[in-house]
Structure formats: C-alpha cells, structure tokens
Amino acid sequence: MFLLIALDGELIDGVIFKCTPEEFDELTEIEGIGQAPYCAKRLWARVADLDALPARELARRIRRSYDLVIAKLPKKTRATLPTSALPPIHPGTIKSSL
Numbered sequence: 229m230f231l232l233i234a235l236d237g238e239l240i241d242g243v244i245f246k247c248t249p250e251e252f253d254e255l256t257e258i259e260g261i262g263q264a265p266y267c268a269k270r271l272w273a274r275v276a277d278l279d280a281l282p283a284r285e286l287a288r289r290i291r292r293s294y295d296l297v298i299a300k301l302p303k304k305t306r307a308t309l310p311t312s313a314l315p316p317i318h319p320g321t322i323k324s325s326l
Contacts, residue, residue, distance in 0.1 A: 229297070230245065230246055230290075230293045230294045230296070230297040230298075231243065231244070231245050231290055231293060231294070232244040232245075232264075234274070240278070241276070242274050242275050242276040242277075242278070243274070243275050243278070243286070243290075244264040244267065244272055244273065244274045244275075245272065245273060245275075245289055245290055245292075245293035246271060246272055246293040246296045246297055247271065247272070247273050247289065247292070247293065247296070248271075248296070249270045249271065251273075251289075251292075252270045252271065252272075252273055253270070255273045255289075256273065258280050258281070259277070259280065260275065260276050260277025260279070260280030261273055261274065261275050261276070261277075261280050261281070262274055262276065273289075
C-alpha cells in the first residue's frame with residue numbers, strides 16, 4: 229500500500245500517502261494536511277484539502293510514496309515487479325480524477 233483515497237459516500241475526502249519523518253514535519257505545517265488516522269505516526273500524511281498542495285506537488289508526493297514502499301520490499305519481491313509498475317502520474321489529471 230502506498231496510497232489511500234478517503235471517501236465520504238461518493239466524494240473524495242482526501243488522500244493518504246507514505247512519507248519520511250522529515251517530509252511529514254514539512255507537510256503538516258501546511259493547513260489541510262495532517263497525520264493519517266490509523267497509520268504509523270509521522271510516516272503517513274493525510275491531505276484533507278486537495279487544494280493544500282499544487283497538483284504537480286501532489287503527484288510528486290504520491291510517486292515518492294510509491295518509491296518509499298517499494299524500497300522496503302525484499303529484493304526478491306522487488307525483482308518480480310515491472311520497472312514501470314506505477315505509470316507516470318500526470319499532474320493535470322490528479323485533482324480532476326480525485
């Protein structure tokens with residue numbers, strides 16, 4: 229798991245992604261971003277207000293989350309993943325699809 233999309237009925241209520249403790253501290257300084265509930269303290273950020281980050285920055289953070297999760301997998305497991313397991317994230321489509 230590297231990304232969660234929080235739903236409230238049919239509405240997007242935010243996104244949750246993995247980050248480093250340093251990134252977490254930086255992100256939680258921004259209004260609309262905080263600790264993700266029920267996730268490891270200071271390792272998962274919840275963006276409740278999708279306007280809190282520009283689309284390009286949100287796309288970069290999601291990609292970074294994927295990279296952090298993949299890096300922790302055993303080498304054997306990583307070797308089974310295609311090199312492009314996560315397609316490129318296009319910033320213009322993030323907020324429109326969320």
